[in-house]
Amino acid sequence: MKTLALTLSLLLAGCASQPLSPDWQGNAYSALDSFTSTYLKGNTRTAEADFARVRVEISSTGRADLLARAELVRCAVRVASLEFDDCAAYQPFAAEAAKTEQSYAAYLTARWQDVDVALLPAQHRVMLGSSATPVSTIEDPLARLIAAGALLQAGRLTPADTVSATETASAQGWRRPLLAWLGVQLKSAQEAGDKEGVTRLQRRIDVASSSL
Numbered sequence: 001m002k003t004l005a006l007t008l009s010l011l012l013a014g015c016a017s018q019p020l021s022p023d024w025q026g027n028a029y030s031a032l033d034s035f036t037s038t039y040l041k042g043n044t045r046t047a048e049a050d051f052a053r054v055r056v057e058i059s060s061t062g063r064a065d066l067l068a069r070a071e072l073v074r075c076a077v078r079v080a081s082l083e084f085d086d087c088a089a090y091q092p093f094a095a096e097a098a099k100t101e102q103s104y105a106a107y108l109t110a111r112w113q114d115v116d117v118a119l120l121p122a123q124h125r126v127m128l129g130s131s132a133t134p135v136s137t138i139e140d141p142l143a144r145l146i147a148a149g150a151l152l153q154a155g156r157l158t159p160a161d162t163v164s165a166t167e168t169a170s171a172q173g174w175r176r177p178l179l180a181w182l183g184v185q186l187k188s189a190q191e192a193g194d195k196e197g198v199t200r201l202q203r204r205i206d207v208a209s210s211s212l
Helices: 002-012 023-041 044-059 064-080 091-096 099-108 122-128 141-153 159-172 175-191 195-209
Strands: none
Touching (some): 023 064, 023 175, 064 091, 064 141
């Protein structure tokens, strides 16, 4: 999860001059990393508990900008899973967010006219180009799913991107986004009258849902 590792590093940056980092930094990092993993695997209850710990740790600093950054991590993971809510939990802190976070929030919510491309993570900048860039070119699996979710909201997702997102989630064992992307494929197959495809996709959905 190189993309989120970078985000987490930014979240915890600022105390490098100190010989020992404050406890809240390590605690917040651990909880946010755990949230990401459990959420993608579909364990909602544990993920919610993990993120509650994130907020407790960061709120102890009194810094709304860091809460904004953490909420964007949560929003990005939700976008990867096709759970769109305009990054609602981030919005109360948006005014305190840095321009980098504001651009990323605009990207995640398909308000691309408000995005400063130069401020986006490198792997996402190419998605806003005039020509279509396949999400499969993004090396990091989670970044690939986030980009696919952003493209879907913007109405720029291709069938190949949908397949790439589905198989990325499958390869990582990320049940929540896998079910979401299989659902997108299933709807397309139904609309196209592809009975064989519908049967195959429904079988995959049943298998992925079997232990929930």
